[in-house]
Amino acid sequence: MTKPFRADLHCHSTCSDGSMSPRELVFHAKAVGLSGLCITDHDTIAAYMTAIEAAKLAGILLGSGVEFSSVHEGISVHVLGYDVDLSSPALKELCDRHVMRRKKRNETIVKKLAEGGMPIDLVELEEGSAEGRPMGRPHIAQALLKKGYVKTFGEAFQKYIGDGRPFFDPGEPISTEETLAVIHEARGKAFIAHPHLMEGKNKVLRVLELPFDGLECFYSKCLPVQEKKWVEIAEEKGLLISGGSDFHGKMKQGIPLGSSWVDRETFEKIFEKNLCL
Numbered sequence: 001m002t003k004p005f006r007a008d009l010h011c012h013s014t015c016s017d018g019s020m021s022p023r024e025l026v027f028h029a030k031a032v033g034l035s036g037l038c039i040t041d042h043d044t045i046a047a048y049m050t051a052i053e054a055a056k057l058a059g060i061l062l063g064s065g066v067e068f069s070s071v072h073e074g075i076s077v078h079v080l081g082y083d084v085d086l087s088s089p090a091l092k093e094l095c096d097r098h099v100m101r102r103k104k105r106n107e108t109i110v111k112k113l114a115e116g117g118m119p120i121d122l123v124e125l126e127e128g129s130a131e132g133r134p135m136g137r138p139h140i141a142q143a144l145l146k147k148g149y150v151k152t153f154g155e156a157f158q159k160y161i162g163d164g165r166p167f168f169d170p171g172e173p174i175s176t177e178e179t180l181a182v183i184h185e186a187r188g189k190a191f192i193a194h195p196h197l198m199e200g201k202n203k204v205l206r207v208l209e210l211p212f213d214g215l216e217c218f219y220s221k222c223l224p225v226q227e228k229k230w231v232e233i234a235e236e237k238g239l240l241i242s243g244g245s246d247f248h249g250k251m252k253q254g255i256p257l258g259s260s261w262v263d264r265e266t267f268e269k270i271f272e273k274n275l276c277l
């Protein structure tokens with residue numbers, strides 16, 4: 001019997017805040033029985049420098065992707081850019097701007113933490129990362145854990161650096177509208193990621209007034225009843241559907257790769273450029 005086609009379209013590598021290198025991620029995908037994968041690092045496409053060769057070797061389909069942080073009318077919106085042209089100058093420019101945004105933002109958060117009596121070493125934090133990698137709050141959470149300021153990774157977010165917490169800083173916002181324009185210029189398709197995190201259907205509908213192409217309906221942390229609701233909204237609005245685990249490896253425990261996925265038909269509707277030729 002042939003195994004069913006499953007593709008996980010949301011995961012992170014060491015190029016952003018995942019714990020597996022792009023190559024490890026691709027071979028891990030193969031090992032857990034996936035036939036397709038899309039690596040959606042935060043604000044970077046660097047994973048594709050090595051992931052494409054790995055996917056050819058592993059014999060799995062790879063679609064291009066990225067997850068951009070953006071803001072629309074004060075709402076934080078994570079935008080998945082799928083099937084983007086990896087050589088697009090506009091895409092590169094946006095990724096570069098995000099690296100600068102994160103650098104400044106991390107400095108602000110680290111300064112606030114020091115003033116609050118919890119100094120961590122930003123240099124040490126950055127030295128542990130690949131050059132130009134967009135460091136995020138999970139790296140800061142790890143540093144707080146290492147220093148013993150918190151007992152768990154989650155506690156760092158709940159008490160200190162989660163959205164709206166005392167040491168949180170949003171950084172210079174980049175608009176959702178501009179993000180969509182760049183994804184479209186790169187001939188890609190823009191999806192709202194994990195809409196359930198946007199606190200309410202109305203906010204999602206408001207954001208969907210922008211020219212999105214799809215909605216992430218299947219997600220590791222969602223119940224089937226919640227997923228059904230997002231599928232209905234996508235169908236009503238004529239949007240494409242996507243799904244994935246949001247796997248971060250050891251950086252975020254308890255979310256296995258492949259714990260959310262899409263079938264072949266869905267994969268083929270999204271990815272029209274074959275990276276593995």
Ligand code: AMP
Pocket residue numbers: 017042069135136137138153154157158162163252
């Ligand atoms: P950043 O991109 O720097 O804003 O950090 C976002 C990352 O932090 C995402 O990968 C989230 O999964 C993770 N994150 C955000 N809020 C929490 C939370 N409350 N608990 C654990 N991880 C979180």
Ligand code: ZN
Pocket residue numbers: 012017018042248
């Ligand atoms: Zn992440």
Ligand code: FE
Pocket residue numbers: 067078193194
């Ligand atoms: Fe996200």
Ligand code: FE
Pocket residue numbers: 010011012040067246
């Ligand atoms: Fe993600």
